[in-house]
Amino acid sequence: MKLLLKIIIHSIFWIVFLMFSLVLSFAPKPGQWPSINELTPHFIINIVWAAAIFYLSYFFTIRYFEQRKFVKYLIISVTSSIIITIIFLILHKMIFPSFAILDYRIFAPPMFGTFIISQCGCLIKGFENWFTNIQLKAELENRNLRNELELLKSQINPHFLFNTLNNIDALIQKSSKDASKSLIMLSDILRYMIYETKTDEVPLNHELEYMRNYIDLQQLRFRNKDYISVSFPENCNNGKIAPILLIPFIENAFKYSYNEGKLPVIEIALHCNSSSLFFHCMNYYSKENLEHERTGGVGLENVKRRLELLYKGKYELKITDENNIFNVDLNIRFL
Numbered sequence: 001m002k003l004l005l006k007i008i009i010h011s012i013f014w015i016v017f018l019m020f021s022l023v024l025s026f027a028p029k030p031g032q033w034p035s036i037n038e039l040t041p042h043f044i045i046n047i048v049w050a051a052a053i054f055y056l057s058y059f060f061t062i063r064y065f066e067q068r069k070f071v072k073y074l075i076i077s078v079t080s081s082i083i084i085t086i087i088f089l090i091l092h093k094m095i096f097p098s099f100a101i102l103d104y105r106i107f108a109p110p111m112f113g114t115f116i117i118s119q120c121g122c123l124i125k126g127f128e129n130w131f132t133n134i135q136l137k138a139e140l141e142n143r144n145l146r147n148e149l150e151l152l153k154s155q156i157n158p159h160f161l162f163n164t165l166n167n168i169d170a171l172i173q174k175s176s177k178d179a180s181k182s183l184i185m186l187s188d189i190l191r192y193m194i195y196e197t198k199t200d201e202v203p204l205n206h207e208l209e210y211m212r213n214y215i216d217l218q219q220l221r222f223r224n225k226d227y228i229s230v231s232f233p234e235n236c237n238n239g240k241i242a243p244i245l246l247i248p249f250i251e252n253a254f255k256y257s258y259n260e261g262k263l264p265v266i267e268i269a270l271h272c273n274s275s276s277l278f279f280h281c282m283n284y285y286s287k288e289n290l291e292h293e294r295t296g297g298v299g300l301e302n303v304k305r306r307l308e309l310l311y312k313g314k315y316e317l318k319i320t321d322e323n324n325i326f327n328v329d330l331n332i333r334f335l
Helices: 003-025 035-068 070-095 104-174 177-196 204-219 248-258 299-310
Strands: 228-231 264-273 276-285 315-322 323-335
Touching: 003 035, 003 104, 003 264, 035 070, 035 248, 035 299, 104 177, 104 204, 177 204, 177 299, 204 248, 204 264, 248 276, 248 299, 264 299, 299 315
Parallel strands: 228 264
Antiparallel strands: 264 276, 276 323, 315 323
16 A cells, blocks of 8 residues: 555544543533643543554564454453553643542543554554555466466467468478468568567557458468458557467368358458447358367367457357358457
8 A cells, every 4th residue: 555545544544532531521521621731631642542442453463363363362461451541641641640540430541442443543553554455466366367368379470470380381292482472571570479479468550460361371371362351440540459469260260161062161250439449250160170179289278268358248149060160259348
């Protein structure tokens, strides 16, 4: 907790205490008003009295409560209240010899009040510690979140690169010209991934250009241009998005696509406005050609986790897998 906030909390407590003490001190007895000269020593002693038990509990007694030693805490609270009450009543007696400290009506109320003030000291210290712990926990969770996001992001890069290099290797055997073109596209993609994705968010237009390059690179694998249907906006204004968030869906579509005679085999569409993004990705596939579970591996599980971490409560993801059609619909609200 910041020092300024602590000062404010303590100031409020002591202002309330002083006002309460003044009201009690200047309450007239039947038939007479108290003298200022008579009340001033009492008032000063009471302030020192209250400060002593308050900060004794604030710095020392509270530790037993926080350690869950409740019996010991209660014993120390009561004992310290009795001892301090006796000390300051004796001080009163020394200044005012007529003060009858042996009268239980004189002794009991101050002792009870002392115990109450001691609990106020523990309560305020407990609140400060609780507030500090909340801040530390939030900071730790934020740090862990950033570490997990960085780990997830680092997993995407080699996963994507591995698949892309396999595709280029296949192109080398078919067409060296297409393979060379693919390497240039890959260079642009890697430049984006290395230099522009280190931030939490990137301009949506940059992410769109990155996805276009990836799709163009994949398009080289197919002779039929109708194999893929792409619908991207020319401009998404000033929108921003977490980097390389959508590419696993697109990569998954290309990896498992299968032409059953219906074109396009892959559909990719994205629409955006000032507050939302709508993404759609669909592909046909053949169950016979699947070597492992569709949702396995780094890609889709990775992006699901990133969505939950980055846009919790601000996104809707619907994935369906029916009749050899794998369909993804994602809506992200930026506001």
